[in-house]
Amino acid sequence: MEIFLTVTLLVIAAVGANIIYTVFPRIPLAFYQIGAGLLLSFVPTFNNFDLEPEIFMLLIIAPLMFNDGQSTNYSLLLRRIRAVLSLAVGLAVVTIIVGGFVAHLLWTGVSIALMFALAAIVAPTDSVAVESITDGIEVPEHVMAALKNESLFNDASRIVAFSLALNAFTTGKFSVGYGIQHFLVVFLGGIVLGIVLGFVAVWIRLFFQQKSLDIIAILLPFNLLTPFIVYLLAEHLGLSGILAVVACGVVHGVQQSRLRLTSTENQIVTRTTSEVVADLLNGFVFVLLGASLPNVWQNLSRSDTEELPKLVTVAVVLYVVMFLLRFAWSQFNLVRMHDTRHKHNTVRESLVLALGGVHGTITLAMAFSLPLTVNGQAFPIRNALILVAGIIILMSLIVPTIVLPLILPHETNPYTDEEVEKHVAGMVNFAIDQLKSMEANTSVLAPVIETLNSQKGSSAYVTNSKVVHQLLAEAGEAQTEAITDLIEEGKVDRQFGWKYNRVQMFQTQFAFQNPFQRIVMWCRMVGYRFFPNLAKRQRAKQISQWQEKKKQWQIDHPDQKPEETDQDRLLPEIRKENAQLPANVQQVPAKRQHYSRKQLQEIKKAQTPEDRQKFLDTMSELETAGYNAVMLYLTSVENDENRAEVGVIRHYYMVRHNRFSQSETKNETESELFIRAFQFEYTYVQGTAKQQDLSSELVKTLQQKISMDQLVYMQSNG
Structure with missing residues (x-):
């Protein structure tokens, strides 16, 4: 019952944040979701809420990464693989080393191994957070691709570095050779396992299709369970579960052409369900972040309040260091975001890349994974490290939210919602008028007109x-x-x-x-x-x-x-x-x-x-x-x-x-009228596009609506 109540409250908080964002869209959605999480922290169920890293990574991050992997352009990823590795591995290692030394200089008296662990915690970027703060802003396509691809693969390098630093702190020993070997095994092993399991998943779906078992009751649960199984198996083998899930998702996306032979209904239900689940999980990410922060502050206030100025200073300096490293990495052309070899990154592109290094709940999950005890004693400055991570997360969200709209143009849609509603009403009215001219039986025509009118937007019913x-x-x-x-x-x-x-x-x-x-x-x-x-x-x-x-x-x-x-x-x-x-x-x-x-x-x-x-x-x-x-x-x-x-x-x-x-019967005349009505709607769109010079995006949107409405009618009355 408690689990059900928790999930219900998370859904309500995420949906509520989306409603408020719809009314007041000037503030990024992530902040509304964090605010909803803060409100949840007052509910008894979320009192003293601590983020469970293993559960969080399995139930939320794994399906999100799988979904991102499916939507990744495989050919584009291969062309930019050097840029991805440069950011996800090269920049990650440099950030951890430089960040660790800088933090140690500011926070004297603390083991340098812990400072390397802190740098590894705050280094991962979050694609969910990046998309949230850049909504409504025209980010250069190649820069956004670099940021999203980086966030897909950089978690593994940070997590490996974090575990190595934490192991060095607890044992007092560190081996460079073992560290490199461990990193390669975890990194490459996770990718290889994900690729293999991706092909296995596709083969199973094709087998279901060949045996006429490709029904929603089988395929939908199979798709939803795939990222969980892949993540658990990879973690059990000591490999990167996140990379395995991403690789499996990429393979699944590449093989979509082979899976398109499944029924249209299956594709629609599967795609729609995946989108709904992804949207909810994206909301959970920041809601959980907001619900976690009050408990972090309470734990810190009991022991380390006198260290607060120092902790804020460390957080601010670490954020500035990471920002400068990302900017320099782009300016010195250590990452090539352009497809052309000889084109260098501009200052604005480097600035966007640096600001786009947004941190999210993966950072907080790693911070919460710090052990409570070490060698039988309480883990020193655990709450302080979590607070530093939380401050850096908030700064990485607030700073680009303020700066990016100043250096990038606002996103302009090729058409407005009013234009879509206007032309949808026009094509429906055209189809109805054509049907009236050819069908004299009004009792047969009436239900067709009624259904066609439902295609219009809400404004048509004023x-x-x-x-x-x-x-x-x-x-x-x-x-x-x-x-x-x-x-x-x-x-x-x-x-x-x-x-x-x-x-x-x-x-x-x-x-x-x-x-x-x-x-x-x-x-x-x-x-x-x-x-x-x-x-x-x-x-x-x-x-x-x-x-x-x-x-x-x-x-x-x-x-x-x-x-x-x-x-x-x-x-x-x-x-x-x-x-x-x-x-x-x-x-x-x-x-x-x-x-x-x-x-x-x-x-x-x-x-x-x-x-x-x-x-x-x-x-x-x-x-x-x-x-x-x-x-x-x-x-x-x-x-x-x-x-x-x-x-x-x-x-x-x-x-x-x-x-x-x-x-309850549907006669053949009515079905024929519907088929002709949809044909008339296509005719209207084609004729209007030529006469009024409609944008290709608007024409595509109208045609997609007709196709979806036609499909819904056929599925409902077939």
């Missing part, structure tokens, strides 16, 4: 309430006219038909009233039921008003014969009903005799199956006639100005009709 109620009244008149025709033709009983029409009109009015109006109507109905004299007077008042209006019309138009209205048709029926009722309740509309439950059951039993079937057939005939008349009317009056309002009325009548008919 309606004018006055227009809605006007259309509603006119649609009700069309329904009444259709039912009247059935009555006049003798196809349905006159009294039954009018009662059915009154019920439908009441339900329609009730559905489109605001909550206050509904309460008033319900109160009026209850009052009529318990006080029938009120209903009698109300009905008499209505009849009197109708008669007065008719007389006034005759006075104003003495030369014209008044047309028979619905009320005129209704008056004889009311009088007929009233004549059959007791004198004390005459003129009460649609008055029914009250029966006990037992009497109603006896009446129902007395009905024959033929009577019940006749009743259902009559109801179906009335509903179908009214529905078809409303759909025909809505199709005839629909235009560009009232599409949203017509859509609201159409949706209401369709929901009511489907609930009444309970029809």
